[in-house]
Amino acid sequence: MAQKPLQFRLNGAEKAVFVEDGANLLDVLRRSVGDLTAKRGCAQGGCGACTVLIDGVPGLSCLTLAETVEGRSVATAGGLPGDGSHPLQEAFMAHFAAQCGFCTPGMLMAATALLESTPHPDRDQVVHALSGNICRCTGYEPIIAAVLEVAGEGGGGRS
Amino acid sequence: MTVTVHCVPTVAEAAEAVARDRSARYFGGGTLLMRAVNEGADEVGILVRTTDPDLKRITSSGPSITLGAGVTMRAVLADPALAFLHPVARTIGGPALQAQATVGGNLFAPHPYGDMAAALLALDAEAACAGGPSRPLADLLRDTGTAGSQVVRSVSFTRPAAGTFRFRKVTRVRPTGAPVLSVAASIPVVSGRISGARIAWSAMAPRPLRAAEAERALEGCRPDATGIAGALAAAARGLDPPDDALASGWYRAEVAPVHLRRLLLEDGED
C-alpha cells in the first residue's frame, strides 16, 4: 500500500510519520505515533471516544483522513497533565465522572473545546457539546456536573 | 479494498478523476466515506479530494445565497446570516461531526440521512455541478444515487422571508440523533392565504424529496387547522418509507401527518 509522509503537531510536539493511503487519524495516533489516549470505540463516528482537537476544533479522529492534518495542530488527552491536575481532570475525579474511563479522553477533549470557545456555558450548551460522545457507565449527569463546575456554574443540577 | 487518495487543486479536476474510475468517490468531509473505508468497503477504491477554496465559500448578494459544497455544518452555525438554517445544522451529529460534515455530502447521504438536503429542497435550491449548468436540486436528487457521480460545486437559493422557513426533525435520541423523519417547509402567506408553499421530507423515501401533493393541497388555504387538513391527508400519499432500526416504514407514514401539522401550525413538541 502506498505510504505518504505526514507532518503535524501533536500536543505541541512536531511529529513526522509515514501513513498509508486512506489511513484515519485515530490509527495514525495509536499505531504510528504511540498516543493511545484517543480510543477506538466504533470507528464509525458514533461514539466520540476518538475525539481530538484539530486546530482547536473537536474532530472525530476515526473519520478524519490522516493526510488532512498535514501542517496542523492536533490535541489529545495525552496533552493533559499526567498528574491529573487540569481543572477538568480534577472535576471529573471529584464528580466520579469516569467509571470504566473508556469515554473519558473523548469527553475531556469535547469539554475542552467547549470551555475554550464558551468559558461559561449553560447546561444546554454542555449537553450539546457532549452530544456526540457516548458514555455507557455514568449516565452523563456526573460528566455534565463536572464540566459545569469548571465553567463556574457550581453544579450540574437538573434543568 | 486498498484505498488510494488523490488530492487535486480544483473541483473540475476532481470531477474528471471521479468520472474516470467506477470505484472513485468524491471526498467531501468524509463522515460517511471514512466509515466505508474503515469497514473495508469493496466499492470504494479511490478517494478524490480537492483543496479548491471556492468550495468553502458562503456568499450572499441581495436575497441570493450560495453555499459551497464543502461548507460544513459548523460553518453554517457560525454564520449569523444563515440563522434560519441553524436548527437544521445543529441536529446533524455532535459538534465534532458538524465540523466535518459538508452540505455537499448531505445531498448524497443515504437513508435516513439528508436533513440539510430536505431543508435545501424546501428552499427550492439550485445545484451547480462541475462542468454543467445549474439545475434544480430536486431534479438532481431524483436523478442521482448516493454515490455522488456528479460533483456538486455549490447550492444557491433565495433567502426566505422572515418566519416562512421551518424545520422539524424527529429523533429517538436527544439532543442529536439520526432522523426517524425530518420535514422542512417554506410557507409564504399572502393576504391570509398560503401561496407557493414548499414541503420536503427526509427519511420518508430512499432520497429526500418534495411533497408535491401536500404542497398543492395547501395552495390558497388559510394557515389554520381547517386549511391544512387536505395537506395532512396528502402528506405521505404515494410514499413507501423505508424500514430501519429507528422506525418501520408503516410508522413513518402514520406519524408524518402529525409532524407536518406541528410544523405548519408550530403547535408543540414531539
Ligand SMILES: Cc1cc2nc3c(=O)[nH]c(=O)nc-3n(C[C@H](O)[C@H](O)[C@H](O)COP(=O)(O)OP(=O)(O)OC[C@H]3O[C@@H](n4cnc5c(N)ncnc54)[C@H](O)[C@@H]3O)c2cc1C
Ligand atoms: C454519527 C453520525 C451521525 C450522523 N447524523 C446525521 C444526521 O443527523 N443527519 C444527517 O443528515 N446526516 C447525518 N450523518 C451523515 C453525514 O455525516 C452527513 O450527511 C454529512 O453531511 C455528509 O457529508 P460529508 O461531507 O461528510 O460526506 P462524505 O462522507 O464526504 O460523502 C458522502 C457521499 O456524498 C458524496 N459527496 C460528498 N460531497 C459531494 C459533492 N460536493 N458532490 C457530489 N458528491 C459528493 C461522496 O462521494 C459520498 O458518496 C451522520 C453521520 C454520522 C457518522
Ligand code: FES
Ligand atoms: S471511534 Fe470514532 S466515533 Fe467511535
Ligand code: FES
Ligand atoms: S466511564 Fe465507562 S463509558 Fe464512560
